[in-house]
Amino acid sequence: MDTVQQRVLEAVTDELGFPRAAIGLIAPLTEKLGGWHLSPARPPYPDAISPAEIRPLTLEPDQSPLAQAILLNQPLTFQNRTPLSSNEALNTLVGNGETLLLPFWLREHPVGVLLVSLENTAEITEEKITVLKLVASQAAVAMGTTMMCIDRARQLAIEQERNRIARDMHDTIAQSLFGIAFSLDACQEMLPYNVEQVKAELGELVQTANQVRNQVRRSIFDLWPTHLTLEQFQADLQSYATQCEQTRPFHVDFQSSGDFERLPSAMRRNLYRITQEAVANAIHHAGVDSARVTIDVAPQEVSLHIQDQGKGFDPKKALARSYNREHFGLHGIQERIHGMGGNCQFQSRPGEGTQILIKIPL
Incomplete structure (x- = not known):
């Protein structure tokens, strides 16, 4: 994903000639905007915060112009006098001049956003803006598809882990509990005539129950000898x-x-x-x-x-x-x-x- 973001930014700044650009993506799990990449990589000001240090931003429709533009999938051009968000570091990520905001959407889901500095307006033509929007559209498809694949892989990994735990519980814990229940039934049948034998049997069942407890830990945390x-x-x-x-x-x-x-x-x-x-x-x-x-x-x-x-x-x-x-x-x-x-x-x-x-x- 980092490679895709960097390639899009290079196309915007190096090939189209825009002075600065930044990309932020929406994390599928938290639905927060973060993971910022910047081109050129150096911050716009000596004391500016690094893009990696910008805290993730929660997207709510009434929160900020940035959130509204992304959630409504509406391109936006704004001046420095209008705060982009409540995060000052994010507001100055691509400079203090005029900035174009292009949301990334795939199908019906927001993926992220492209921020492009429009400081040198004399060099920016309508043709460049049209190409920029086309690049943003293609980037949305590429990054959105990649994120979907990553999310599906994550869901598959979760499902596989659930199946592993279920199998391990059946293979170990369920079988052990079956043995405990069988032995307890036998103890019940021996009472009140064979008290000493029942005591001995219960002592062994305590050990078995402790083993089951360890099996639960092993199944949940997948603890296993490193060298079986x-x-x-x-x-x-x-x-x-x-x-x-x-x-x-x-x-x-x-x-x-x-x-x-x-x-x-x-x-x-x-x-x-x-x-x-x-x-x-x-x-x-x-x-x-x-x-x-x-x-x-x-x-x-x-x-x-x-x-x-x-x-x-x-x-x-x-x-x-x-x-x-x-x-x-x-x-x-x-x-x-x-x-x-x-x-x-x-x-x-x-x-x-x-x-x-x-x-x-x-």
Whole structure:
């Protein structure tokens, strides 16, 4: 955006010959006018404030001539005796002489404004003013389109972050809370006959609740070990499986090949979350006491294979269900894989176990 602003200013001052010009843009989030650029870059007076130091200006129709002209999309020529705004530094940004104000609009939205000094009126012709307005019109399209793209990218980033938090909450917090609720139900059944056993169970649940609290922090702030090793991957996965299934032992048969350390940290994190969700599904739905996890890091791709010998299911029916919280797991796995440019297959039939085959290019 800075490059576009500077190019427009150079066209106004260097090519059209206007003595000074400035551009301010409206921030999409705050809807305030700021981000000023000036040409020539030096301030008009020795003690003048730098354009970067001019505080953002709120635009209200009855606030100032500047705000009115921008909001109404009306070009304006004003003299120094008429304050442009309540900001003195902004009023003298292009000098104390006559100044032309040209609003930038794209479709139905104000984008910013171009201020052009008209001090040397003898050298300024109607033809130059016409060309100047044409430049301003083209600049509005260029900068407005760029700002829209930036805003859309920001909104997409926000949406992706929301989806990340939702996936992480499902993959970690929801599963842990499921285990806590299951254990509390069991404690309720044991009372009042097995008080000592209930006490011991409640002590473990306190630890699990503390772990959930840490998981909440990790999900919100995306805190993760800066260097997730293969050993941590395996140890955390087995610990997670143990937390999910407290009524009977559950074993994760973990195998790996290739150089896990060469994978980017974000990919390692996603692989762990995918494996975590698949293991949780095996624990809660497959009716088995073990699952096999295989990671193979090849020169061109990484493969992840999760397998259990449990009840199985119909992948087409499961994935065809409405996108809701209950069936967020499989969709979450797909989204993570597709987000890394990979592909996944759910191979399963009722009564024949489940295999999840994942390949991600490197």
